[in-house]
Amino acid sequence: MIHKNFVWIVAIMMAVFLFDACRKNQEPLKVGGCGDANSPEGQVGLIDYDDGSCLYGFITEYQITYHPQFDNAAGTGVDWDFATNTDADLILRIKQDTASDWFFNSESGFGTPEIQHNDTARFSALTEYQLVNTSYRWDLYDHDPLPLDDNDLISSGTFNAIANASDGYVTAKGFNSAGDSTELRIKYDLRKVY
Ligand SMILES: [Ca+2]
Ligand SMILES: [Ca+2]
Numbered sequence: 001m002i003h004k005n006f007v008w009i010v011a012i013m014m015a016v017f018l019f020d021a022c023r024k025n026q027e028p029l030k031v032g033g034c035g036d037a038n039s040p041e042g043q044v045g046l047i048d049y050d051d052g053s054c055l056y057g058f059i060t061e062y063q064i065t066y067h068p069q070f071d072n073a074a075g076t077g078v079d080w081d082f083a084t085n086t087d088a089d090l091i092l093r094i095k096q097d098t099a100s101d102w103f104f105n106s107e108s109g110f111g112t113p114e115i116q117h118n119d120t121a122r123f124s125a126l127t128e129y130q131l132v133n134t135s136y137r138w139d140l141y142d143h144d145p146l147p148l149d150d151n152d153l154i155s156s157g158t159f160n161a162i163a164n165a166s167d168g169y170v171t172a173k174g175f176n177s178a179g180d181s182t183e184l185r186i187k188y189d190l191r192k193v194y
């Protein structure tokens with residue numbers, strides 16, 4: 001009986017020893033995810049390997065959610081037209097900071113819609129441009145007809161499309177020389193790139 005118990009105890013001790021040795025030899029668990037800094041969902045520096053799950057942001061719509069009511073930068077502080085108290089006629093342009101060409105210019109597809117300063121102006125993306133991890137520049141103008149008057153800058157700004165991306169929108173603020181602010185929102189869909 002003593003002999004039988006002894007065998008059991010030795011067997012259990014060996015099993016525990018082998019299990020422990022096995023566990024110590026295992027590699028720590030590797031964490032996978034999207035490792036591309038050009039993805040709005042990228043987790044660069046937070047994961048061990050890229051598991052091919054990256055999705056990328058493709059622009060579907062541009063929005064100006066608000067802009068200054070008056071042209072304070074021109075020193076008039078009155079309106080955006082020759083007639084009194086009229087709303088701005090928007091022209092939105094966006095490009096990569098270092099590029100010479102605007103990849104979006106609302107004037108070519110939408111004309112110059114007149115929008116109240118606290119209403120949201122929406123421009124559908126004419127091409128679903130892919131957002132990347134770099135600096136972008138945008139200008140918002142009020143259209144005025146020549147030869148009476150020329151366009152006025154409403155606001156201008158720069159932003160990084162990936163740093164400013166959250167829940168399907170890139171959000172950025174722009175300013176003019178009077179310090180008046182304007183908000184740009186770029187709506188994007190997440191998709192794979194094949
Ligand atoms: Ca107007
Ligand atoms: Ca105008």
Ligand SMILES: [Ca+2]
Nearest residue numbers: 144149150152
């Ligand atoms: Ca003007």
